[in-house]
Amino acid sequence: MSAKKRPILITGGSGFIGNTLVRQCLAEENSAIVNLDKLTYAANPDSLCDVEDHPDYRFVEGDIVDARLVADLLEQFRPSAIIHLAAETHVDRSIADPPTFAVTNVLGTCTLLDAATRYWQQLEGPQRQEFRFLLVSTDEVFGSAEPDQPFDEQSRLEPRSPYAASKSAGEHLAFSFSHTYGLPLLISNPSNNYGPRQHPEKLIPKMILAAAAQQPLPVYGDGKHQRDWIHVDDCCRAIMQILKHGLPGNRYVVGADMCLENLHVVRAICNLVDERFGDNGQRYKLIEHVVDRPGHDRRYAVCAKKLRRETDWQPTISLEQGLRETVAWYLDHPEWSEKLIGKAPQR
Numbered sequence: 001m002s003a004k005k006r007p008i009l010i011t012g013g014s015g016f017i018g019n020t021l022v023r024q025c026l027a028e029e030n031s032a033i034v035n036l037d038k039l040t041y042a043a044n045p046d047s048l049c050d051v052e053d054h055p056d057y058r059f060v061e062g063d064i065v066d067a068r069l070v071a072d073l074l075e076q077f078r079p080s081a082i083i084h085l086a087a088e089t090h091v092d093r094s095i096a097d098p099p100t101f102a103v104t105n106v107l108g109t110c111t112l113l114d115a116a117t118r119y120w121q122q123l124e125g126p127q128r129q130e131f132r133f134l135l136v137s138t139d140e141v142f143g144s145a146e147p148d149q150p151f152d153e154q155s156r157l158e159p160r161s162p163y164a165a166s167k168s169a170g171e172h173l174a175f176s177f178s179h180t181y182g183l184p185l186l187i188s189n190p191s192n193n194y195g196p197r198q199h200p201e202k203l204i205p206k207m208i209l210a211a212a213a214q215q216p217l218p219v220y221g222d223g224k225h226q227r228d229w230i231h232v233d234d235c236c237r238a239i240m241q242i243l244k245h246g247l248p249g250n251r252y253v254v255g256a257d258m259c260l261e262n263l264h265v266v267r268a269i270c271n272l273v274d275e276r277f278g279d280n281g282q283r284y285k286l287i288e289h290v291v292d293r294p295g296h297d298r299r300y301a302v303c304a305k306k307l308r309r310e311t312d313w314q315p316t317i318s319l320e321q322g323l324r325e326t327v328a329w330y331l332d333h334p335e336w337s338e339k340l341i342g343k344a345p346q347r
């Protein structure tokens with residue numbers, strides 16, 4: 001790693017959003033990156049094999065809960081910023097096993113905030129001025145949105161799943177460090193991401209792989225739950241805009257105004273998979289309505305006006321194009337998903 005560049009420390013860089021952000025930073029931002037990741041069942045190191053020998057990239061396998069490790073890393077690499085993505089992220093797993101989510105998303109976030117604050121406090125001059133801690137939270141912290149009332153930066157935190165509650169707790173801790181110690185904090189709340197290299201337990205890849213294999217497509221409840229979709233490339237560019245231009249102490253919601261019912265998304269995937277196999281397999285007939293997730297939020301929707309106003313960010317990938325490319329990616333890279341299937345701990 002070049003001694004002249006102060007790297008960005010990205011936690012959870014081997015996960016879905018993380019690997020996209022790492023590769024984007026190296027390719028588009030000319031940044032040096034240190035990726036701290038525990039490599040849980042959710043990570044796929046193959047996602048970063050194309051950059052593992054990049055001179056500006058370092059991977060450190062480790063746990064954000066490990067205070068000694070985190071302090072040593074900050075001392076060794078002296079980053080200009082921390083982008084904190086590492087988390088347990090699957091809502092269904094949080095319902096089956098809440099404590100695991102509290103350990104990483106609450107205790108881990110607190111450990112990282114504490115180490116970051118101590119590190120930042122001993123920086124001087126421009127290095128201290130420039131340092132930022134960017135917490136990547138989620139739109140799920142706001143609870144379920146009413147029709148025509150998307151969440152924005154003023155929305156109250158009303159988390160309703162153990163996952164969302166653990167992410168909110170991380171946010172509360174982060175704001176407390178900003179208020180108490182002056183840590184230059186930024187918070188982002190992205191909506192549902194999709195794109196290549198997302199774990200096949202999540203809705204879009206799960207449906208693509210099942211549709212390709214002509215297997216049942218389980219949809220929770222009536223399938224009319226709505227999610228606001230953003231392509232992961234657009235989300236990562238938003239995160240970098242927030243890092244560069246966001247005002248410390250501020251929250252930025254991130255979304256692409258693409259709120260759709262789950263059933264609509266699954267049907268679109270079926271059509272794309274049918275088209276790809278050229279067999280008019282009418283895969284939508286494989287949709288099976290299954291018992292709803294307990295406490296399932298009906299609607300997530302966000303309005304990213306503040307982000308668009310304060311930075312020159314805007315989404316560039318339509319859902320139609322992004323979904324088509326995502327379907328193609330999963331069908332062209334079966335080995336990537338196969339590596340993860342069966343690795344997840346049983347619930």
Ligand SMILES: NC(=O)c1ccc[n+]([C@@H]2O[C@H](COP(=O)([O-])OP(=O)(O)OC[C@H]3O[C@@H](n4cnc5c(N)ncnc54)[C@H](O)[C@@H]3O)[C@@H](O)[C@H]2O)c1
Binds near residue numbers: 138139193
């Ligand atoms: N994917 C989405 O739709 C979405 C939307 C909004 C916000 N987010 C947030 O973005 C972040 C990344 O989400 P994702 O979808 O890429 O998640 P992911 O599950 O794909 O990846 C999480 C990564 O964190 C790592 N990790 C987990 N526990 C760790 C620990 N204790 N120490 C170090 N590393 C650890 C895992 O190994 C994995 O590589 C999360 O904080 C999530 O809450 C995700």
